[in-house]
């Protein structure tokens with residue numbers, strides 16, 4: 001297949017294309033999936049409805065460095081805006097806990113630049129990118145996936161990777177599958193100036209009036225940062241209150257509205273011709289709404305499994321199946337714990353801050369905490385009689 005990129009404005013109506021795999025959606029996970037497919041010698045077409053990759057930029061771009069490298073992506077100044085060494089947690093009544101790893105542990109990236117880098121890599125490796133067109137239908141006839149777009153394009157492929165993100169309209173229609181719709185929380189992220197915080201840390205705020213999700217300020221430098229507030233109701237009013245209370249001096253540069261997922265991942269059928277990945281599959285940490293690392297790692301393994309099926313190129317399919325299973329289980333467990341935590345009264349969260357603070361575990365914790373494998377790393381850290389005793393003692397005093 002000749003390598004072609006169709007940008008918005010192309011007018012070849014009723015054009016037919018063939019590929020081994022078609023990827024729907026050119027967000028971070030669709031791009032990571034598409035890149036993995038071409039790296040494994042599969043003819044791949046990616047269709048993205050927006051005219052430009054990475055826009056709108058609905059992400060804070062905070063990624064753990066170790067796990068980002070597991071995606072086999074370079075730590076590059078093309079998209080890195082800042083690096084941070086820890087987090088400062090604010091409780092509803094003003095208590096503060098600082099986790100400091102003592103070294104740079106996470107990057108703050110521009111998603112617009114990262115996605116654009118990923119798209120460039122995909123094209124450079126022979127992938128076909130179609131921008132400014134929307135997939136409106138997909139059917140399976142005689143074991144062939146037939147995709148139709150709004151502009152009249154038809155793509156025939158052996159497999160479809162669905163990376164539609166939050167809306168997952170296609171997925172609902174063709175597989176009758178969807179993430180837990182009630183677990184999407186609307187969010188507004190602002191780029192603000194003059195936050196006056198130390199840019200070596202990220203800042204999380206648990207507020208009584210924001211029971212579903214914490215608010216955050218992620219610095220890009222000592223002046224500019226990304227500020228996010230999420231809520232299912234009165235979001236604008238709550239955002240204004242948060243700014244008035246916590247950051248009265250900031251100037252707003254720009255804003256984006258989207259939603260973060262706080263539910264469970266979908267159960268996947270890896271034998272299906274249509275496989276969802278990323279936000280469409282709920283491959284997101286229910287605690288933070290972060291989906292790029294876990295979603296990306298799962299998507300990479302799924303794409304290697306697809307490659308193995310279609311070309312026999314990759315042999316270690318069992319390892320990839322194990323990765324998909326274990327990461328999905330980790331996300332499921334995080335979602336279960338978060339369901340319990342979110343059902344507790346805000347006062348309990350405050351008390352939790354107090355207990356953790358008093359136990360002195362905060363100093364030992366950052367080294368062991370993995371931002372992505374939260375359930376496993378916290379459990380491993382706490383399963384120790386001495387630490388449990390310290391927590392119990394702190395809770396009694």
Ligand SMILES: Cc1cc2nc3c(=O)[nH]c(=O)nc-3n(C[C@H](O)[C@H](O)[C@H](O)COP(=O)(O)OP(=O)(O)OC[C@H]3O[C@@H](n4cnc5c(N)ncnc54)[C@H](O)[C@@H]3O)c2cc1C
Pocket residue numbers: 024025026027028029030031047048049050058059060061062063133134135136163164165166167168170187188189228258259260277278279280284289290291292293295
């Ligand atoms: C405010 C905010 C802050 C966040 N911060 C972080 C963070 O710091 N770290 C982190 O890891 N995660 C973060 N996340 C989550 C992260 O942004 C998502 O997990 C990630 O974007 C998921 O990527 P995706 O490719 O699955 O979906 P998306 O990025 O949503 O991309 C889906 C793409 O598919 C396109 N599309 C949909 N349907 C079709 C169709 N039928 N045809 C063609 N194109 C289609 C859409 O237009 C879109 O471009 C944040 C999310 C939000 C909202």
